[in-house]
Amino acid sequence: xxxxxxxxxxxxxxxxxxxxxxxxxxxxxxxxxxxxxxxxxxxxxxxxxxxxxxxxxxxxxxxxxxxxxxxxxxxxxxxxxxxxxxxxxxxxxxxxxxxxxxxxxxxxxxxxxxxxxxxxxxxxxxxxxxxxxxxxxxxxxxxxxxxxxxxxxxxxxxxxxxxxxxxxxxxxxxxxxxxxxxxxxxxxxxxxxxxxxxxxxxxxxxxxxxxxxxxxxxxxxxxxxxxxxxxxxxxxxxxxxxxxxxxxxxxxxxxxxxxxxxxxxxxxxxxxxxxxxxxxxxxxxxxxxxxxxxxxxxxxxxxxxxxxxxxxxxxxxxxxxxxxxxxxxxxxxxxxxxxxxxxxxxxxxxxxxxxxxxxxxxxxxxxxxxxxxxxxxxxxxxxxxxxxxxxxxxxxxxxxxxxxxxxxxxxxxxxxxxxxxxxxxxxxxxxxxxxxxxxxxxxxxxxxxxxxxxxxxxxxxxxxxxxxxxxxxxxxxxxxxxxxxxxxxxxxxxxxxxxxxxxxxxxxxxxxxxxxxxxxxxxxxxxxxxxxxxxxxxxxxxxxxxxxxxxxxxxxxxxxxxxxxxxxxxxxxxxxxxxxxxxxxxxxxxxxxxxxxxxxxxxxxxxxxxxxxxxxxxxxxxxxxxxxxxxxxxxxxxxxxxxxxxxxxxxxxxxxxxxxxxxxxxxxxxxxxxxxxxxxxxxxxxxxxxxxxxxxxxxxxxxxxxxxxxxxxxxxxxxxxxx
Numbered sequence: 001x002x003x004x005x006x007x008x009x010x011x012x013x014x015x016x017x018x019x020x021x022x023x024x025x026x027x028x029x030x031x032x033x034x035x036x037x038x039x040x041x042x043x044x045x046x047x048x049x050x051x052x053x054x055x056x057x058x059x060x061x062x063x064x065x066x067x068x069x070x071x072x073x074x075x076x077x078x079x080x081x082x083x084x085x086x087x088x089x090x091x092x093x094x095x096x097x098x099x100x101x102x103x104x105x106x107x108x109x110x111x112x113x114x115x116x117x118x119x120x121x122x123x124x125x126x127x128x129x130x131x132x133x134x135x136x137x138x139x140x141x142x143x144x145x146x147x148x149x150x151x152x153x154x155x156x157x158x159x160x161x162x163x164x165x166x167x168x169x170x171x172x173x174x175x176x177x178x179x180x181x182x183x184x185x186x187x188x189x190x191x192x193x194x195x196x197x198x199x200x201x202x203x204x205x206x207x208x209x210x211x212x213x214x215x216x217x218x219x220x221x222x223x224x225x226x227x228x229x230x231x232x233x234x235x236x237x238x239x240x241x242x243x244x245x246x247x248x249x250x251x252x253x254x255x256x257x258x259x260x261x262x263x264x265x266x267x268x269x270x271x272x273x274x275x276x277x278x279x280x281x282x283x284x285x286x287x288x289x290x291x292x293x294x295x296x297x298x299x300x301x302x303x304x305x306x307x308x309x310x311x312x313x314x315x316x317x318x319x320x321x322x323x324x325x326x327x328x329x330x331x332x333x334x335x336x337x338x339x340x341x342x343x344x345x346x347x348x349x350x351x352x353x354x355x356x357x358x359x360x361x362x363x364x365x366x367x368x369x370x371x372x373x374x375x376x377x378x379x380x381x382x383x384x385x386x387x388x389x390x391x392x393x394x395x396x397x398x399x400x401x402x403x404x405x406x407x408x409x410x411x412x413x414x415x416x417x418x419x420x421x422x423x424x425x426x427x428x429x430x431x432x433x434x435x436x437x438x439x440x441x442x443x444x445x446x447x448x449x450x451x452x453x454x455x456x457x458x459x460x461x462x463x464x465x466x467x468x469x470x471x472x473x474x475x476x477x478x479x480x481x482x483x484x485x486x487x488x489x490x491x492x493x494x495x496x497x498x499x500x501x502x503x504x505x506x507x508x509x510x511x512x513x514x515x516x517x518x519x520x521x522x523x524x525x526x527x528x529x530x531x532x533x534x535x536x537x538x539x540x541x542x543x544x545x546x547x548x549x550x551x552x553x554x555x556x557x558x559x560x561x562x563x564x565x566x567x568x569x570x571x572x573x574x575x576x577x578x579x580x581x582x583x584x585x586x587x588x589x590x591x592x593x594x595x596x597x598x599x600x601x602x603x604x605x606x607x608x609x610x611x612x613x614x615x616x617x618x619x620x621x622x623x624x625x626x627x628x629x630x631x632x633x634x635x636x637x638x639x640x641x642x643x644x645x646x647x648x649x650x651x652x653x654x655x656x657x658x659x660x661x662x663x664x665x666x667x668x669x670x671x672x673x674x675x676x677x678x679x680x681x682x683x684x685x686x687x688x689x690x691x692x693x694x695x696x697x698x699x700x701x702x703x704x705x706x707x708x709x710x711x712x713x714x715x716x717x718x719x720x721x722x723x
Contacts, residue, residue: 393517
């Protein structure tokens with residue numbers, strides 16, 4: 001369950017009051033002052049170049065431009081929409097064939113759930129500049145075969161193969177049916193909680209396609225009413241497994257492209273399991289699959305023979321709490337592989353041979369690897385990002401595959417991320433901090449030297465000086481119980497230590513999350529600064545259960561989601577209350593999604609500490625949330641009844657004393673509005689007054705048109721009236 005930071009970042013301010021420019025909600029969420037970036041940045045694989053999707057405001061057109069890594073100079077424009085009337089509505093995304101001579105272009109995308117969408121697709125041949133619309137219908141996840149001759153795609157829960165030369169499609173599954181059988185595309189809960197949509201993959205020799213089949217026929221259905229602007233509402237029904245309920249039955253299949261036959265892989269040793277990842281290795285006849293048990297504390301990495309279908313376990317991981325699934329599995333030329341794991345208590349990089357025997361733990365230390373970037377086989381060097389220089393920061397490193405000769409490549413303290421050139425000679429470093437807008441610069445990979453700035457958003461930084469914004473101060477808050485927690489605080493610019501200020505606390509608090517991080521402002525940060533301009537102190541504390549401080553800190557909340565997280569927010573509020581400049585009778589808290597669950601718990605169980613709370617799209621009863629996420633941390637309600645009930649705020653409504661605002665989108669397919677509706681009814685029956693706002697047909701993100709402006713204006717007014 002991830003609360004997306006909707007891309008309204010870097011938005012600024014326009015109204016001048018008494019000579020000082022003041023922030024308004026309208027300014028923040030209008031989108032008029034976004035920082036410059038590098039949209040759809042992709043590193044090429046065959047040439048030392050990269051592409052960016054650019055937008056020309058003068059002609060209202062988009063271009064896929066090709067640049068040289070060494071010089072940063074534009075080599076050519078691969079395609080310009082102003083020359084292709086078919087692309088008048090723009091380019092949403094693009095993907096290259098393996099030889100990088102053709103591009104699949106998506107446009108007119110229609111969102112399904114968080115990650116999934118259908119789109120119109122065009123095939124563009126770079127040499128001839130020929131653009132061809134592939135189908136007269138929208139499809140999902142079209143993917144080139146490695147030899148560039150075919151494209152596999154999904155439509156109507158079935159898989160197809162399109163032959164480019166013959167200009168014809170072959171249907172390879174036929175039993176796909178909505179809310180029943182899905183072939184090659186994940187179901188709702190896999191998409192949301194395992195974060196992938198395309199559940200099919202081409203073998204390296206283009207001769208086979210492996211895919212996962214989902215039988216959702218026994219999964220309970222969930223229905224949402226969509227009001228729209230029609231005379232009669234419509235009902236959208238989809239399969240949604242809540243905690244303890246039946247999941248889809250999954251099976252793994254291999255389709256032989258030339259024989260037109262399908263083989264089901266025998267996974268009979270497993271019961272009630274997930275296929276959390278599936279992809280072909282560099283050996284064209286060996287498929288890998290990651291099988292998780294329902295508790296998600298035991299993972300088998302299988303290697304499967306593409307001909308016989310025989311599966312063998314090459315690696316097994318167990319955890320006393322749960323195992324996080326990643327996309328870091330990387331196969332080297334000899335089919336040895338790189339893997340990341342928390343098995344020593346911190347997330348690190350490991351090297352295994354092709355039989356699954358550990359060769360080496362590449363990184364070690366009481367810090368976390370946060371991204372694996374790649375492996376340079378010429379120099380036997382691994383590139384990665386980690387929190388080695390502080391859990392609120394991100395730095396880029398390189399290290400030998402033998403774990404020696406580690407080099408810090410990034411020099412600035414804050415959040416660094418890298419996009420490497422195909423030959424690992426260069427990388428584009430993306431950097432920001434709480435005081436520095438996002439910059440993009442070219443660096444040498446051998447030593448990290450900066451060669452050239454691409455974009456530094458200097459105009460943005462200059463513009464902001466006129467607003468004299470308050471700063472975000474980072475510190476470690478120590479609770480009365482001795483827990484040391486990362487925190488930040490924003491004080492009014494005219495802060496006077498002899499005055500008493502109200503405090504609004506913000507948090508998310510979900511497992512493995514982080515809100516106290518040293519990076520450039522999100523839209524919410526500007527809102528916090530606006531509140532500071534109006535006389536509030538805003539603070540944020542990452543309690544136990546949050547990420548990047550080791551497995552023990554993150555997983556201590558196991559089976560009691562909301563217990564220690566709540567304890568830490570209450571203890572943090574008490575610590576802040578002891579500051580001489582804080583009015584301890586005026587402390588509020590808010591959050592979204594898991595943060596809304598926490599804010600609800602705080603105003604109920606922390607009724608002597610918090611004066612008000614705002615909960616946006618909260619889980620109010622863990623029995624209402626999905627199986628994969630909830631059971632990862634709580635096991636099932638049948639196994640852990642008290643863990644569910646003791647920590648769900650719907651069971652503590654009788655404790656409400658302060659002011660409470662409950663907000664939800666009625667079209668939320670993730671955290672269903674059922675959570676807030678039943679919470680409202682419980683509050684009503686407890687005769688507790690509260691405020692609420694429903695956003696019709698809005699999903700978990702609650703945005704679009706003036707929706708964000710309305711939402712944040714409502715929250716601002718509630719805070720000013722009640723804190």
